[in-house]
Structures are given as structure tokens and as C-alpha cells.
Amino acid sequence: MATDAPSEDSTPAADGFIASDPLSSPFGSLNDLCYELSSLQELATRGSWRSILDKVSRARKLSLLQKPHEHLCYFSYNVLALIKLRRYGDVSEELASLEDLDHSIYQYESHPDVYPGRSGSMIPFALRWIHAEIPLKLGKRQETLDRLYTLLDFARTRVDEKGSRGLGVSADVWKRREVFVVNSIIGHHLSHKEFGVCVSLIRQLLSGRCRDDPALVSKLGCIQLQIGDLEGAKASFELVEKMGKEERLGSLSEIEFKNLVNRNKALVYLVGKDYVSAVREYEECIERDGSDVVAINNKALCLMYLRDLSDSIKVLENALERVPTVALNETLVVNLCSMYELAYVNHSDIKRTLSNWIARVAPDDFDSSCTRI
Template sequence: MKIRNQKLVFLAVIDGKFNFQFYPEMYGGRPGSIASFSFRLLLAELPMHCGKPKESLTKLFNMLATIRQMLGNLKQGLCEDGNPMKISDSDRADSLRLWNGREVRVMHSIINCALALKDYELAMELLGQLCERDGAPKHALLSALGRLHLQLGDISGAEVCFSEAAEVKGGPPGVRELVDRGLLSILNNMGVCLLYGGHLKEAIAVLESAIASNPVHALHESLLLNLCTLYDMESSKGRMKKFALLRQISRYQADAPTTILEKLYG
């Protein structure tokens, strides 16, 4: 009987029927649901972890809409549920802080769900909204936005976000900045891995695409040396391709290291 009662209570909470109003002798007529915010958020996120991200996305957006309605009520001088009952300014300020924090938490969950669905546009839009909020951790958010650009293959966009993140943080680079720099350089490492895997043409294509997407930052010594070596291994036409690289260097950089020039003219 005890297990059955617990199951009924659990189903009642899911259905939103298990409210404080049902127990006036215990809660003195307090309004609202006994189900905590964390519990409701867990219920919304569970389908995503069970291979049903679309179901989670719908539930999370419903939660977000409810939270924003409550914030709107508070800003209009009402209670969270729209009741015109007066509350003190300090209580109203506390409620606004609480529900603003919950709004941010649900937005983070929606971003994770959007990434699971490969809806990068939605994820980028929400990250941008979070960056614009007062008191937001812009350094971490801009870094996350840059990594999202990298997933899309937008190296130049990622570089802009990482630069802004470093500017916001200030001071010497930390672990996050070093990881961001490593992610920007990962295409060079991919080219080397492809070469050792016997995929010479694919390795060349990866490095060439990196230069084409962001020549100002991609034309650095390590990548150029690797690409020149790959050109030499590819065919006798590698010299012509190296000359094309030399033209790009002269266009985007004032000078090139001696080792690069020796490799290009070699």
C-alpha cells in the first residue's frame, strides 16, 4: 500500500495536481505546487537523455514561457501567479532574482537540447541572449559561443568570440583561453592525423580549408610548414601550390619566417 501511495503522489506531481492548497491545515492556504523547480526541470530534461530531445525541447519551452509570465507579473506589481496581492519591495526583489536565475537555468537546458538536435542556430541565439543579460558571465559565454562556431566550421567567427572573451577577462590567459587556442589549432592536428592515416589529399584539404576560412590567423608557421610538406609529398605540382601560398602570405602578412621562405622556395 505504501508503494502504491508513493506512486500516486508521483503521478499527481507530474500532472500538476499536487498543490499546497490541498493541505490548508499544514500550509495555511499557501498557493503553488509542492513539486520543486528542480524536479520539474528534471522531468523536462529526462526525455532528452532517453533519445527524445524534441519532447524535452517542447517541455523546456513551456517552462520558459511560464517563468517569463511570472517575471512579467512581478514587474507589473503583481504576485508571481498574477494575484494583485501586495508584497514588500524586498520580497519582490528576491522573487525577481529567483525567477531570473531559473530563467537562465532553463535557457541553458534548452541550449543543450538544441545541440542534441543539431539546431545550432537556436543554440547561438540563446547564447547571444544570455551574453546580453546584466551580470552574465560573458567570458564563459563568449568562449562557449566560439566553440559552437568551431562546430559549424566557422573559424573566423570562433576567433572573434575567443578574442572578445579574452578581452572581457583581461590579464594573462587561463586554462579556458589555452583550451580555446588549442581548439583553433586543431585543424592543423587533424591534417597531421589524416596524413599518418594514409589520407594525404584529405589532409591537404583540411589545411587549405583552414586558410581559406581565416587566412589572417591560419597562415602561421606550423600550419604552413605542414602544408608545404604535404604539397611536396603529393606530386611535382607542389611547387606551383607553394607559390600560391607565397602570394597569400604577401597579401595577408608583412613578412614570413625564414624557415617558411626556405620551404616555399625549396
């Protein structure tokens, strides 16, 4: 029951599912790009992964997908749904059917009658990311790391290519993808306490094109805390605050940035076991943004450490009631159930009530075993 925040969904943003850049600009909506793509995106947002599998199956059976990139878009949503439903063997088989993602058949110029004047790969970025991640799910960690580092090189090459051609918007997209892949790699190294590699990767980004990214600097500070470098962490967090004064907010909104600063301060207080001050910082975050699940979760944990189980339970229960689509994640539910076990003799009945509610509102991929009934 660590104070680590609930992890954000590590799925690439919606633009990752759209076939590569050459197709993106001439169209005004997702449906212009691909058959009923907006409905797939809506289902994914709701976590209706089984419905996505049904929709893809129906589109294939009725031959509703006409162009190569449409098949790839639907293929991407299909494998994402499978991975969300933990059907990793099926994902591996699906990906194997594509063979080489860089094969010429997946290049626009291989279909000049369909894509006149277009060039480059039509493989969605999210599909490359899933292809990199799936070996880990099958017990092949090193293969996943190898593929992620290859994907990182791929993204960096695209950043350089787009920038040299003066395609600013496209270069920015690939910069975000570069950071996304680095964060994926860092997550794997952190799980094995390989902190030195993580620090090196972040510093490499910060010394280059991501020097104005306060979220990355904050991540560096968090890792420094984990390795016991309190002064280094404080310096990183102070740099984040300085970036705010200079209005270097990166891709964060003003509210997101302010909450990031408060959460950084709270982490330093947590290291010193000053839970009262940490609670104060998290409360500021929640007042600013009631859906800040990181602050909500960690405020509840701080209250628990202060032996205020009643209030810590209320914090999490209120969050589930107010913002269920945001607060309903396994980390928060595990913490709440742990608090029930500490606070109530009849905790099994209470957890069963929670489990029944979760069954009604949770997305298809929610792991209901986290209630430990």
C-alpha cells in the same frame, strides 16, 4: 573519440531540490527544511542512487514525511535516482502519479494550516526539469523539447516577477535556472546539428540579462567553431578575455575564468591542428586546477594525435588515480580504453583491470560497458 570535453552532470544544483523560495530563507540547514534532507544530498553527491531509493522507501513506509513539501522533496530524489539508474519507465510512471505539476494541491496557499502566509508552488525546480527530460529517454524527442521550452517560459516569468518585487536573491536563482534550461535545450539541438537555433538562443540571453556571462560567450564561440565560423569564434573568445580585464567574471571564480580562457585558446589551436600549442594551454589549466577534467581529457587526446600514446595514457591514468570522483566519467574512460587498444596487444587484460577498479569506486550510475570488454 572526438575532442569534445566530458560533459558535466546536467542535474540541477542542490537548491533545485528544495521546495520553492518561500520556504528557503527561514531555515539554517537542509534538515530544518525537510526530514534528513542532508543525508539524501550526501548520498546524491556520492552517486549512491540505490541507497537513495532505499532511504525514500523506508521514509514512506514509516510515515516519516509529514508535510506536503517533504513528500515532494523525497519524490524528487527518488525520480532522480531512478533516472540515474536508467529506469526510465519507472520514472515516467512516478511522474504520471503527480498529474499536473501546476495543480492547486501543490500550492502553499492550499495548505494554510501548514504554511500560514505562504504562497506559490512547492514543486522543486529539479522535478520540473526531470519531467521535461524524461520523454526523450522514451524516444519522444519533440515532447521533451516542447516541455523544455515551456519550462524556459516558466523560469523567465519567475525572473521577471522576482525582479519586479525587488527580490534580488530569488531573481538571481531563477536567472541561473533560466540559463540551465537554455543549456539543456542547446544540448538537444546540438545533438541534431541544429546550430542556428543554438546560436539564436545564446544571443538572446547575451542581449538581455546574461550579457556578463563569460561561460555563455565561450559556448557561443564553441558552436561557431563547429559551424566553421573561425573568425566569429575568435571574436567571441576575445570578448571573453575582455570581460576578464573588466572583471566581469559572472559566476566563475578567478581560476575557473582563467582556465576557460586557456581552453578557448586551445580549441582554436585544435582547429588549426596545432596540437603542441593546445597541449601548452591545457597544461596551464591543469597546473592551476588539477581537477579540470576537460583540460585533462583534451590534453591526452592532443598527445595521442601527436602519436605520443604513452604520455596520453599516463595523463588519463594519473587523473583517475589523483581525482577519481571527478575524472571517472564515461567519456574519459572510453578515450583511455581506445588508447589501450592502440598501444597494447594485451589490451583486453589491461581494460579488465581498469574495469575491476571501476567496479569498486564508481557511482551506481556509471556505465561500465564503456570499457568495451
